[in-house]
Amino acid sequence: MQAPEPKITEDKLLALLRSEQTRDSGFRLLMQAYQERLYLHIRRMVGEHEDANDVLQNCLVKVYRNIGSFKAQSALYTWLYRIATNEAMTFLRKRQRHVNKLQPEDEATAGRQLRADAWMDGEAVQEHLQRALETLPDRQKQVFVMRYYDELSYAEIAGILKTSVGGLKASYHHAVKKIEHYLINTII
């Protein structure tokens, strides 16, 4: 994952966001700078575009309302990334509860349909990966997306999730093994 390169420095952007008069123009600049990265991060976690759009909008509205409480103890992008991750996790938990309510036959049908499309295109692979991802515990899911897709260092992930590097490495190894096992059993 490459760091976004805003046309304006973070300090200037924060100054714009903290003033009532310039908050809206500052927020437009913030969205231009970070929206695509945040969208990709969320999309990889939730799968569908419509869901990613909802989650991203929730995330941006929350950023707009809470920018006054941002203490600049971490980089602005780290803070944005943390909010996006939390919003995506909230969405996934709600969806998981909904899936759990489905009848077992529905799940089985969905599984068979996915197997029939397996390896036909990248979209199907992503669907399988998405399903595998949803079997992981929250922390493993977060670490996997940040490491596998966004290619963040453990130090960066630790900064976002406010945790230790040692625990993250273990979580990532477990997550990778579980996902590989899931894909081997469902696709191959």
Added chain:
Amino acid sequence: MGNEKNKRSVREELESIAPNLARLREQNSPPEVPPGYFDQLSDEVFRRIQREEAAARDVPAAPPVWQQWWQGLSSLFQRPAYALALAGVAILLVTISVFNRSEVADTTPDIAMTDEDINDYIDYHIDDFDLDLLAEEMAEEPGSAPLLMEEDSLDGELMEEYFDELLDEIDLEDLL
């Protein structure tokens, strides 16, 4: 975030842990996004913020807490079962409080009076007592000794016995 060195390190790690997944990662392509999505996103977010702010303004202010309590209590009385239950509880509370009050009246502390206190009280108020009435009261008590009244004449034999008893009680050594 995510420089080239990082990426290489991430890929090498994945290759060593899960080679199948690493190969899948190479086929990974960015997801498709509807055309013009990012151009319209900021306008859409601002429209949503304005909608939410307008909705928040339209919501009437919440009534004070006491009013919410009162409304809740009133709604309870509209249900016969709850109203009866509350009336029963009220009657029970009143009954308990009445019983408690009578118990309190009965439990006044005992005032301990010594004989000395009583004697002092009598001496102080001796003029208030009707001695004749007291003498009659004492004479009427069963088992009490007959009182000597002024008009009664003393029997000489009784007088002698009385003096003999007094003399027996006096220790002659104390007198020396």
